[in-house]
Amino acid sequence: MTEYGRGQGSEPWHPEDPLYGDGGWGGQQAHAGQQSPYGGRPQHYPEQPQQPQQPQQSHYGDWSDGGQSAYGQAQQQYGQYGGHQEQPYDQQQYAAQAQHQQQPYDGDDGWGGGAQPHVQYPADPSDPYGQQSAGYGAERPDFYGTPEAYPPPEPPGRRRTEPEPQRQDWDPGPDEGEHAFFAGGNADDRDDDADDGDGAGRGRGERRGRGGKPRKRRNGCACLVVCLVLGGGVAGVGYFGYQFYQDRFGAAPDYAGDGNGExxxxxxxxxxxxxxxxxxxxxxxxxxxxxxxxxxxxxxxxxxxxxxxxxxxxxxxxxxxxxxxxxxxxxRSNLIIAEGKRNADIYQLIDKRLEVDKGTTAKVAETKWKSLGLPDWATNHENVKDPLEGFLYPSSYSAAKGQKPEDVLKQMVARATEKYEELGLEKKAESLGLEGPWQLLTVASLVQAEGTSHDDFRKMAEVVYNRLEPGNEQTNGMLEFDSTYNYIKNQSKLDLSLSELRNYDNPYNTYYTKGLPPGPISNPGEEALKGALDPTDGGWYYFISLDGRTSEFTKTNEDHQKLVDKWNASRNN
Structure with missing residues (x-):
């Protein structure tokens, strides 16, 4: 039968063996206040009769050989660990070395202010188990029996982190039931108390943190900082709450008066x-x-x-x-484009408005017309004098010093394109016997140039369509509009001789060329466009304005000649 801590056939334990004293493996558990057998005179205990025990499996080795194998392994291991040979047992030297190890860790260069050599623990020849150390992970026994004792330090490479002792006898003191913040303590106090594993006999006023430094306690400054933070938060909430109220329910910020004069x-x-x-x-x-x-x-x-x-x-x-x-x-300081204005006149207005050199806008139109936003149906036409003619739509535009002519032209082209799409020029051109919206826009420009009032635009459009009709007996496809001749001449004359009109060879001269001119001759307004889209059906082929404000329409050349004679008679008078 093998007892725990003893091998079969081993010698009985010795009363002075430190491993079988208070806190050893063979005796009873030592009490915290009991004096160590090495602190004074050794204590002797009467030998107790041995009680048979059940065999136990131990991790200290195989005990079946009387503990010799385990003893040898433990002795060899401890010798390698400590790095020394066995020395004769000296009780006084052993106690002195143990006391020397009780140095606090100063956090700078090791134990006690410097690196300490490993303490040698000579074995007692009478104790076969004195060389054995506790198993890995187990709690190490107190070999000295004193509350202040610490186990010998291990080499730095083999030190193990000890679990933090659990506090079991904490006394809240006079501030029991109060929070640590209002009691003047802090979180570090609890950590310091937990580290003082052997400070049960010390008072609360004597407790110190690690390194022997006095504890830090909260003061009024910390409370002031917290109050300021909380106060700032309350002020911020109040400010944003006020802003929210003003945004939702308050009057919007506004100036008073008609301005400061700037x-x-x-x-x-x-x-x-x-x-x-x-x-x-x-x-x-x-x-x-x-x-x-x-x-x-x-x-x-x-x-x-x-x-x-x-x-x-x-x-x-x-x-x-x-x-x-x-x-x-x-x-309003807009640039106003009147109905029926030619592009040449509009270019000059833009130059003046933007305060740029004369001819700047015309040069931009000539060189950059493809990048100004014209629709596809307005490009690739032959003998066109100005591709932008008819696309500087009459309206009001923002144009001021500092703007670029290109930007102003883009506004006008975009406005014209939008209006033409709105009126449906591309959809209705074929129903009017025209080749496309480009010809329809050209008709509208003729109506705008020849008409004297908005009331006769529809009749003027019918005159154009009737004269364009192939095989008509009145004009034989000739339009004979003075406005087309004036456009190519860049003039606006009323007294034009027939010889002058019929002898000038130019695609825009409708006295010389049949059909419509190559393109629009002005920028028609909305009324002229609507007249071209919805002409009358009265059989009109001729027109004349006797007063320059209204037009008179006739169906035959004879009736028209009577009106011409009347106009000539009024001029001679």
């Missing part, structure tokens, strides 16, 4: 609503907020009739004053 030019894009207009005005410093302008526009009965274009306003105007000025023609 003029500024504002461009309102086409189709812009109140919000977009307000953004442009705020960007230029005219109004203080977009919401104020939108509110003023909605309260004005004519607010939604603000047109696109360039306006001259003042900075820091009230939203109400800004709306009124935008509705007034006096504030």
């Amino acid at each position: 003029q500024v030019t504002v461009t309102i894009p086409k189709g812009a609503g109140g919000w977009t207009i307000g953004q442009e005005l705020k960007k230029k410093g005219v109004v203080k907020s977009v919401d104020a302008f939108v509110a003023a526009q909605q309260s004005n009965p004519r607010g939604k009739s603000i047109q696109d274009g360039v306006y001259t306003l003042q900075k820091e105007m009230s939203a109400e004053s800004a709306v009124e000025l935008l509705l007034s023609p006096e504030s």
Whole structure:
């Protein structure tokens, strides 16, 4: 039968054996306050009768050979670990070396201020198990029996992290039930208490943290910082809450008066609503907020009739004053293109408006017309004088100093293309006996140039279509419009002789060439376009204006000659 801690056939334990004293393997568990047998006079215990025990499997070796094998292995292992040979047992030297090891770790260069050599522990010849160390992972016994004792240090390469002892007898003290923050403690206090594994006899006032430094306690500064942070948070919430209230329920910020006298030019894009207009005005410093302008526009009965274009306003105007000025023609500084204007005249207007050299816009039109946005059906036509003719649509455009002529021309071409698509020129051209929308636009330009009022545009369009009819007996396909001759001559004369008109060889001269001219001769307006799209059906072939304001239409050449004679008689008088 083998007992735990003893081999079969081994010698009985010795009373002075440190491994069988208080806290050893063979005796009872030592108490915290019991004096170590090496701290004073050795204590002797009466031998207790041995109680038979059940055989146990131990990880200290095979005990069936009387402990000799395990003893030898443990002795060899310990000798290799410690790096020394066995020395004769000296009790005083052993106790002194143990006391020397009780040095605190200073955190800088090891134990006790420097690297310590491994302590030698000579074996007791009478103790066959004195060389054995505790199993790996097991709790090491206290060989000295003192509360302040620590196990001998291991080499740095083989040190193991010991589990943190669990606190079992913590006393909350007089601040029991209070939070550590208000009790003046901190989280480090609990960590320091847990590290003082042998400080049960010390008072709370004597406890210190690692390294022997006194504990840090909270003071009024930390409380002040917390209060400031909380106060700042409350102020921030209040500020944003106020802003939210102002945005949702408060009056929109607005200036007062008609402005500060500093003029500024504002461009309102086409189709812009109140919000977009307000953004442009705020960007230029005219109004203080977009919401104020939108509110003023909605309260004005004519607010939604603000047109696109360039306006001259003042900075820091009230939203109400800004709306009124935008509705007034006096504030508009747009470039106005009248109906029936030729491109040559429009180019000069753009130059003057942008304050660039004369001929700049005409040069841009001549060299960059393909990149200005013309539709496909408006390109690749022969003998065309100006490809942009008919596409500088009569309207109001934003044009001011600093803009590029190319940008202004793009606005006009885009406006014309949109209008022609809206009216359906491409869809209705074939039904009118024309080859395409380009010819329809040319007819509209003739109607615009020859007509004297909006009332006779439909009759004028019928005259064109009837004369273009193949085989008609009245004109034989000749249009004979003075406006086409004046266009190619870049003039606007009324007194033209028949010899002059019929002898000038040019594709645009309808007195010399049958059919329509190569392209439009002006920029027709909406009324002329609608007249060309919906002509009358009265059989009209001729027209003449006696007063320069209205036209008279006839079906036969005889009736027309009577009107010509009447006009000549009025001029001779």
